Amino acid sequence: MEKAPPHVVIFPFPLLGHINSMLRLADLLCLAGIHVTFLNTDHAHHRFLRSNPNLLAGRPGLLFRKISDGLQVDESRRPARFTDLFFSLRSVTKPLLRAMLAGSGGRPGSDDTVTCIVVDGLLTFAIDVADELGIPIFIFRTASPCSFWTFFCGPALAAGGEFPFEEDNMDRPIRGVPGMEAFLRRRDLPSFFRVNQLSDVHVQRILTATKDTTRASCLILNTFEDIDGPILSHIRAHCPTTYAIGPLHAHLQSRLTESNDSPPTDFTPSSISFLTEDRSCMTWLDSQPHKSVLYISFGSIAAATGDQLLEFWHGVVNSQTRFLWVMRPDVVDGMGQIPAELREATDERGRLVGWAPQVDVLAHTAVSGFLTHSGWNSTLESVSAGVPMICWPFFADQHINSRFVEEVWKVGLDMKDRCDRRTVEMMIRELMEGKREELVKSTARIADLAKRSVSQGGSSYMSFEKLLEDIRSINSGPHPDGGK
Numbered sequence: 001m002e003k004a005p006p007h008v009v010i011f012p013f014p015l016l017g018h019i020n021s022m023l024r025l026a027d028l029l030c031l032a033g034i035h036v037t038f039l040n041t042d043h044a045h046h047r048f049l050r051s052n053p054n055l056l057a058g059r060p061g062l063l064f065r066k067i068s069d070g071l072q073v074d075e076s077r078r079p080a081r082f083t084d085l086f087f088s089l090r091s092v093t094k095p096l097l098r099a100m101l102a103g104s105g106g107r108p109g110s111d112d113t114v115t116c117i118v119v120d121g122l123l124t125f126a127i128d129v130a131d132e133l134g135i136p137i138f139i140f141r142t143a144s145p146c147s148f149w150t151f152f153c154g155p156a157l158a159a160g161g162e163f164p165f166e167e168d169n170m171d172r173p174i175r176g177v178p179g180m181e182a183f184l185r186r187r188d189l190p191s192f193f194r195v196n197q198l199s200d201v202h203v204q205r206i207l208t209a210t211k212d213t214t215r216a217s218c219l220i221l222n223t224f225e226d227i228d229g230p231i232l233s234h235i236r237a238h239c240p241t242t243y244a245i246g247p248l249h250a251h252l253q254s255r256l257t258e259s260n261d262s263p264p265t266d267f268t269p270s271s272i273s274f275l276t277e278d279r280s281c282m283t284w285l286d287s288q289p290h291k292s293v294l295y296i297s298f299g300s301i302a303a304a305t306g307d308q309l310l311e312f313w314h315g316v317v318n319s320q321t322r323f324l325w326v327m328r329p330d331v332v333d334g335m336g337q338i339p340a341e342l343r344e345a346t347d348e349r350g351r352l353v354g355w356a357p358q359v360d361v362l363a364h365t366a367v368s369g370f371l372t373h374s375g376w377n378s379t380l381e382s383v384s385a386g387v388p389m390i391c392w393p394f395f396a397d398q399h400i401n402s403r404f405v406e407e408v409w410k411v412g413l414d415m416k417d418r419c420d421r422r423t424v425e426m427m428i429r430e431l432m433e434g435k436r437e438e439l440v441k442s443t444a445r446i447a448d449l450a451k452r453s454v455s456q457g458g459s460s461y462m463s464f465e466k467l468l469e470d471i472r473s474i475n476s477g478p479h480p481d482g483g484k
């Protein structure tokens with residue numbers, strides 16, 4: 001009897017930036033004929049379905065399942081409560097996951113046994129479950145490889161006295177991260193390092209999760225060799241089987257285009273969100289001059305204070321540029337009165353939306369720059385579209401991503417830790433005028449490399465082929481690395 005296709009269970013951390021990239025991986029696997037069970041916490045699943053009623057359409061090999069995160073329905077899942085969320089995922093969700101995987105792996109009534117699990121790099125408790133059940137486990141770290149490598153070096157930074165530090169001299173160089181000695185400063189380290197106690201619960205959690213990665217069979221990263229080759233070499237010294245298969249949104253698009261069967265009509269890889277997309281901004285963009293609009297978005301969770309947002313808004317308006325701004329309902333913590341001059345200028349040359357189809361916006365010919373919080377998905381999406389950035393990082397990997405954007409890849413300007421209206425205005429003018437030519441040139445070069453990497457024969461394309469081969473070989477016999 002013919003063997004059933006491999007069956008992969010994918011389990012992301014319940015944040016949009018994580019779910020987005022892991023769903024793109026799920027779609028890629030399904031296109032290759034692999035069965036995928038995509039496991040969301042019930043809270044994330046309901047938010048998702050509410051904003052994407054067509055989510056299930058056009059994805060025949062994909063089954064969505066939900067699992068409790070252990071919190072009450074009405075409890076907050078905002079970043080301020082992450083400690084509670086982590087605790088309950090570990091104490092409540094872990095045994096539920098074990099029971100699910102020990103049964104049908106989330107496909108009730110199916111005889112598909114689970115070939116392997118792909119779990120978010122923040123949910124490494126799943127490694128214990130996988131080991132117990134003898135199921136190979138792949139870790140998918142959705143944030144940037146440069147942040148992952150920095151966390152990997154966290155214990156060495158502590159041993160060398162470079163961390164923790166007082167926040168008085170943030171420009172002091174950090175020498176203890178191999179490959180980054182020439183440009184890394186304290187202020188560029190991921191925000192978790194901005195603590196004065198090594199015992200801080202958040203930093204300990206992320207350092208432990210990073211160390212745990214080496215216990216998994218393999219590591220998957222959303223990047224490509226041409227931008228992250230040197231960092232990947234360092235990572236591979238510790239995690240030898242590391243697949244670099246990004247940029248995932250572009251990879252998925254490339255495989256869909258290449259696919260002999262035309263993509264299903266309801267299948268919309270770019271419109272995955274927790275909020276309802278406002279596509280009217282695309283019509284607005286159609287009416288704007290070529291390369292005239294600055295796109296502004298701070299991702300799915302970052303929130304500014306009311307004062308910061310107003311200062312920012314003044315800077316944008318004073319720059320005289322046209323702009324499209326994603327103003328999520330929760331993007332600001334306590335907003336006062338909006339001055340009349342800001343409202344008038346926004347009516348005149350701006351457009352505010354609650355949520356935009358970002359990948360499509362970045363590909364629009366009217367867009368010439370992206371003022372971003374430097375989330376990893378946004379960074380890759382901007383780089384792939386050849387749109388230079390201004391970076392205003394908020395937290396997590398964003399501070400190091402923005403350093404790489406300016407210093408290493410030279411595809412934007414890093415505005416971190418400064419948010420006064422004069423700086424914002426000056427940065428926008430540099431991006432749109434002063435440094436435009438050089439930035440556009442280097443961004444176009446990297447966009448081309450990104451495109452090649454996900455095209456047939458490119459590095460990410462081939463790395464994904466290897467991932468498929470390894471998953472199929474687990475399905476048909478012993479695991480390639482000896483069933484570690």
Ligand code: UDX
Nearest residue numbers: 017018142143299300301326355356358375376377378
């Ligand atoms: C978070 C972290 O900030 C990020 O650094 C980490 O790597 C993953 O988790 P988030 O803050 O949401 O993610 O940012 P980002 O990684 O950029 O993801 C945002 C996603 O939402 C992108 O895929 C972007 O295309 C999408 N988006 C954002 C929209 O589709 N529309 C919008 O209006 C805004």
